[in-house]
Amino acid sequence: MINKNPKSFKDLNKRQGFTLAELVISVGLFTILMSIAVGGFIQAMRNQRMIISLMAINDGMSLTMEQMAREIRTGYNFCTKNYPITTLSECNSLNNSEIQFVNANNQVVRYRLSNSGIEKGIGEEIGGGFIYNKITADNVDVKNLNFRLSGNNANDKYPPRITVGVSFSSNSPDVKKLNISIDAQTTISARIIDT
Amino acid sequence: MLVELMVSISLLVVGFLGFLGLLSRSLSLNRVVADQFIANYLAMEGIEITKNLIDSNIIQGSPWNQSFTTPNKCYKFDYLTTEVSPNEEGDCNPLVNPPLNYDTNNFYSYIAGAETPFFRIVSITPKGSDEIKVNSIVKWKSRGGIKNEINLEDHFFNWR
Numbered sequence: 391m392i393n394k395n396p397k398s399f400k401d402l403n404k405r406q407g408f409t410l411a412e413l414v415i416s417v418g419l420f421t422i423l424m425s426i427a428v429g430g431f432i433q434a435m436r437n438q439r440m441i442i443s444l445m446a447i448n449d450g451m452s453l454t455m456e457q458m459a460r461e462i463r464t465g466y467n468f469c470t471k472n473y474p475i476t477t478l479s480e481c482n483s484l485n486n487s488e489i490q491f492v493n494a495n496n497q498v499v500r501y502r503l504s505n506s507g508i509e510k511g512i513g514e515e516i517g518g519g520f521i522y523n524k525i526t527a528d529n530v531d532v533k534n535l536n537f538r539l540s541g542n543n544a545n546d547k548y549p550p551r552i553t554v555g556v557s558f559s560s561n562s563p564d565v566k567k568l569n570i571s572i573d574a575q576t577t578i579s580a581r582i583i584d585t
Numbered sequence: 586m587l588v589e590l591m592v593s594i595s596l597l598v599v600g601f602l603g604f605l606g607l608l609s610r611s612l613s614l615n616r617v618v619a620d621q622f623i624a625n626y627l628a629m630e631g632i633e634i635t636k637n638l639i640d641s642n643i644i645q646g647s648p649w650n651q652s653f654t655t656p657n658k659c660y661k662f663d664y665l666t667t668e669v670s671p672n673e674e675g676d677c678n679p680l681v682n683p684p685l686n687y688d689t690n691n692f693y694s695y696i697a698g699a700e701t702p703f704f705r706i707v708s709i710t711p712k713g714s715d716e717i718k719v720n721s722i723v724k725w726k727s728r729g730g731i732k733n734e735i736n737l738e739d740h741f742f743n744w745r
Contacts, residue, residue, distance in 0.1 A: 423597060430604055437615075444615050448622045455626070536691050538664065541641075549640035553630075553664040555692050572619045575693050576626040577664050579637035583644060583745075 436564060443529065443562035444570065450527040451558055451574070454508055457525060458501055459578050462552050465491040465499070466582045470552075473539040487535040489552070503535035508556075533557045533571060542584070550580040613728045620733065624703060624723040627685070627693060628737040631707040631721030634662045638669060639741055649743045653717050659708045663694040679704035679724040702726055715743040 408416075462468075468491040469481035481490060487503035498513035500520050507530065511520030526532060534557035541548030555575045559565060642651045652669040659677040663685070666673060675682040685705060686698035693701065708720040721737045 419594075423601075426601055427604075430601070441615050441618065444618055448618060452622070534691060538690065538692065540667070541637075547641070547645050548667060549637055549644060551634075551637045551664070553692060555690075557691070568615075570615065570619060572622060573687065573691070573693075574623050574626045575630065575664075577630040577633045577637075579633045579640060583640045585644060 440562070440564040440568070443560045443565055447527075447530045447558060447560045447565075448572070450530050451556070451572075454526050454530075455554070455556065455574070455576060457510075458508075458554060459576060461493050461499065462489075462491065462554075462578045463581055464494040465580060466550075466584075467492045468539050468542050468550050468552060468580070470537045470539040473542050475542070487537065489537040489539070501535075501537075503532055506531045506533070506561075508532055508535060529561050531559045531561045533559060534573075544585050547585075549583040551577060552580070553577045617727050617733075620702070620725055620727055621735075624725055624733070624735045627703055627705055628721045628723045628735045630664065630693075631662060631705055631723070632719055632737055632739045634664065634666060635707055635709065635719045635721075635739075636741065638662075638666070640745075641667070643745050649745065650711060650714070650717055653709050654711050656710055657708075659706045661695060661705070662707050663696075664692055665694055665696070675706055677706060677708055679706040679722055682706060712740070717741050 467475070468489065469475045469484065470489050471484045471486050474481040474484065484490060485502075488500060489502075490498065490500045493499045498520075500511040500513070500522075502509050502511065502522070504522070504524075507524045507526040507528075509522040510525050511522040513520045534555070536553075536555040538553040538555075540551045542550045553575065554577070555573070557571055557573045559569075559571045639649060639653075642649050657677070659675050660669065660673045661675040661682055662673060682704060683695065685693040685701050685703045686695065687701050688694045688696050688698035693703065702725040703723055704725065705721065705723045708722060710718045710720075712718055717740070719739045719741060721739075723735045725733050727733055
């Protein structure tokens with residue numbers, strides 16, 4: 391005998407099938423919940439990708455800053471735009487995101503911002519040209535690079551101090567959408583002190 | 586039947602809400618990664634500025650540890666600090682002092698600029714006459730009010 395008014399699932403089982411309305415509602419509910427779940431899953435994957443690319447640019451930039459800091463720390467004869475050395479004529483052409491100095495191997499070295507990356511240039515001779523190589527990874531988008539120098543003159547009674555400010559982001563489209571920019575800064579005190 | 590349906594749907598909804606909450610949490614996590622990077626370099630800067638001030642003492646012919654001989658002093662150094670004056674002294678809890686500003690030259694300092702979430706203090710303790718202990722402490726609050734701290738320690742000696 392078919393129960394016309396089912397009170398529980400047990401009664402429901404006794405019936406021969408589902409009505410069209412029941413089927414439509416259950417399939418509809420299932421679809422809604424599944425679309426939320428899949429949407430959430432896709433979002434989670436996107437977030438994971440974004441965090442990975444953010445960590446990748448942090449690691450890359452950390453290596454670059456470390457290399458610059460180490461070379462500056464052991465360098466001498468610094469010049470920047472705010473602090474040109476008048477005796478070195480090529481210092482006058484520097485812009486705000488360039489620094490020139492002589493490193494521990496007595497090479498004339500320049501760091502500069504170029505094409506959203508940081509480049510290191512090694513000068514063949516004083517007054518000669520520089521051969522530049524990019525030292526940041528391609529996934530790093532360097533927006534800003536600033537050098538500030540102080541205490542660089544002889545007899546100024548201060549040791550050279552170089553402050554490096556860098557603003558960077560990622561070239562990955564996931565990070566670009568969020569407009570995240572990291573403004574990092576560090577100061578280096580040259581270990582070869584002047585007078 | 587209706588009750589069973591309501592219970593099962595509300596269970597599903599609660600489950601999904603938790604899941605979605607987790608997603609929005611991971612969104613704020615990427616800011617944590619970036620802030621940690623910045624704070625790390627700001628803390629290193631505190632140590633380097635102290636080293637620079639010690640070298641200034643040597644160039645000027647003063648005792649190497651001049652103005653760093655009093656125990657438990659904390660200082661608000663920035664990249665423009667060239668002398669240790671009473672103005673540079675601050676509370677040893679970084680959060681009591683003003684935060685670092687992002688100034689018009691695009692550097693972090695105490696001169697006018699956009700306020701940042703970073704607070705820094707350099708704590709200096711002399712250890713005898715030939716050694717000083719320097720702690721560069723950076724504190725910042727990330728989204729949701731979580732307090733973060735980086736404490737770098739270095740020791741400088743009377744060797745030059």
